[in-house]
Amino acid sequence: MHAAVVTAFGPADVFELTELPDPAPGPGQVAIDVTHAAVGxxxxxxxxxxxxxxxxxxQPPYVPGLEVAGTVRALGDGVEGLRVGEPVVTLSGTGAEGGYASVAVVDAAMAVGLEGSGVDPALAVxxxxxxxxxxLALTEVAHLKAGEHVLVHGAxxxxxxAFPGIARTLGAAGVTGTAxxxxxxxxxxxxxxxxxxxASDDFAEAVGDRLFDVVVDPVGGQVRTDSLRVMAPMxxxxxVGNAGGDWQHTVPTNALWGGNLALLGFAVGYYLPDHPEQARPAARAALEAIRQGLMPIDVQTLPLSQAAEAHRRIENGSVGGRLVLTP
Ligand SMILES: NC(=O)c1ccc[n+]([C@@H]2O[C@H](COP(=O)([O-])OP(=O)(O)OC[C@H]3O[C@@H](n4cnc5c(N)ncnc54)[C@H](OP(=O)(O)O)[C@@H]3O)[C@@H](O)[C@H]2O)c1
Structure with missing residues (x-):
């Protein structure tokens, strides 16, 4: 198979395009002929x-890539509910590697059939x-209720x-973004x-008296602290991330006590392996939001040979949508 390999930790030019033996699925796994691999x-x-x-x-050398779309190539022992040739998309939680390749092996529970969904594989991944x-974050962790107001950073x-569309399907009364x-x-x-x-630098003033029941923060740093001022009681x-890159940032926890507030961490890659039965219902909810037109994501495609360029574009913040590699 073709694969883009990270040969060492370091800048984007550590990538090397190479040929590796095709992996075979073990028990409970599926091999996928990859058509599209997500870059995050x-x-x-x-x-x-x-x-x-x-x-x-x-650890290097490794093939990165958490999520792929493609067709089922082979089934491991004990796999049911999928068939060879079926179009699928996979969710994170399959281990932090393997997607930037023409063949990927994943846990079958993380592979979701796309047949009949009408969603093309690039948009799916x-x-x-x-x-x-x-x-999963809004239902299992934040317990979003119909009629609540949501604030999403790094819109x-x-x-x-992905959050505004899912929040809509769950009955949110309003969704505000910051950028x-x-x-x-x-x-x-x-x-x-x-x-x-x-604007993310003065959203807390701009919202006036309005308060939010759920804040989604993949950015961290100052927007995280500023958010405490615009959260409704409870x-x-x-x-869910730290895209701002301020790894030393802390928040004043006494504000949680006084404000009846909760901060909830969620990392899907660690959650789904413990709750594999939730993968397909969550993916079905995602496909339904796409069907309703709530996920108008700008998808840019690059060949696998340009994995390093894909990483550079993410690093310099020039994507503004999602990047997908095609092997
Ligand atoms: N919890 C999970 O399960 C999970 C799953 C996937 C990703 N993540 C995490 O979520 C984070 C985002 O990942 P992604 O793949 O969505 O990245 P991405 O597509 O590169 O998006 C990052 C976003 O953050 C914004 N941003 C960056 N620095 C900022 C700052 N200083 N102030 C305000 N906004 C800032 C960017 O805004 P601009 O548009 O202005 O550049 C961009 O909208 C990462 O930390 C990733 O590890 C977590």
Whole structure:
């Protein structure tokens, strides 16, 4: 198979395109002929070596890539409910590697059939995993209720942009986004189902007296602290990322006590392996949101040979949608 291999932790030029033996599925796994592989900020963090000491995460040389779309190539022992040739998309939770290749092996529970969905594989891999994450975060963790108001930071980000559509399907009364000033006009012009998009440096003043029941924060840093000022009593903030890159930032926890607030961490890659039965219902919710037109994600495609370029574009923040590699 073709694969883009991270040969060492470091800058994007550590990628090498190479040929490797085709992997075969073990018990409970499926092999997939990959047509599209998602690229996310987490892939960049892993390549940079940010998590190099974290147990269970890959060490070079490794093939990155958490999520793929393609067709089932082979079934491992004991796999039911999927057939060879079936179009599928996979969710995170399959281990932090393997997607940037022409063949990938994943746990069968993380592979979701696309037949009859009408969703093309590029959009599926761009939207379904993040939308399934949004669904699990909003239902299982933040317990979003119909009629509640949601605030989403980094409005155009790959993960963030899945939240407004899922929040709508769950009956949110309103969804406000925030974006940095250079991205603000693009975010306001996008077809994502936000009611409004505010500048991330003064959203807390701009909202006036309005308060939010659920805040979605994949950005961290100052927007996380500022969010405490706009949360309704019994408000929940989902901590789902740190795209701003301020790893030292802390929040004043006494504000939680006084405000009856909760901060809730959620990482789908660690959640789904413990709850594999939730993968397909979450993916079905994601596909339904796509069907309703609530996931108008801008998908950009690059060949696998340009994996390094894909990472550079994510690092310099020039994507504004989702990047997908084609082997
Ligand atoms: N919890 C989970 O299960 C899960 C799943 C997937 C991803 N993640 C995490 O979520 C985060 C985002 O990942 P992604 O793939 O969505 O990345 P992405 O597509 O690159 O999006 C990052 C977003 O953050 C915004 N941003 C960056 N720095 C900012 C700052 N200082 N202030 C305000 N906004 C800022 C960017 O805004 P601009 O548009 O202005 O550049 C962009 O909208 C990462 O930390 C990733 O690890 C978590």
């Amino acid at each position: 900020l987490i892939d960049v963090y892993l390549r940079q070596g940010l998590y190099k000491d974290q147990k269970g995460l890959p 761009a939207a379904v995993p993040n939308a399934a994450t949004a669904y 155009l980000g790959g993960l963030a942009s 940095r000033r250079p991205s603000l006009e693009r975010a306001r012009a996008s077809a994502l189902p936000y009611d409004e998009v505010l 408000g929940r903030m989902l901590l």
